[in-house]
Amino acid sequence: MLALTENVTEIVKHLTDEVxxxxxxxxxxxxxxxSLSVSPADQAAPTDQVIEQDGATVYVDESATALLDDKVLDGGVDAEGNIEFALGQQA
Known part of the structure; x- marks a missing residue:
């Protein structure tokens, strides 16, 4: 299952608090x-995997689930306030 870093959980929590x-x-x-896309969502699609961690929720579509099974999602915010995500291999 896709793992989330603390950075990502904080970004997602901030986004859901603000919007x-x-x-x-x-x-x-x-x-x-x-390719993968990341977008804000109001709910999961029927076949999405739902990952909840430290108050943050990430929905992963059925096709992406297999691609991300052994990955870690990290993220950050650049100087202009844009959110950036990166994938790494789980240890």
Whole structure:
């Protein structure tokens, strides 16, 4: 299962606190089957895997679940306030 860093949980919690219509973030596979997108979400899709950690919720679409099974999601905020995400291998 995808693991979340403390950075990501803080980013997601901040986002959901600031935007009440957002319940978490959703990671989905793009049509090319190789790329992933991350977007705010108000709820999970019926086949999404739901990851809840330290008050943060991340929805992972069914196609992305297998790709991310052994990964760690990290994130940060750049100088302009843009959220950036990165994937790493679980130890």
């Amino acid at each position: 009440p219509a957002v319940a978490g973030i959703r990671i989905a596979t793009e049509p090319d089957g190789q």
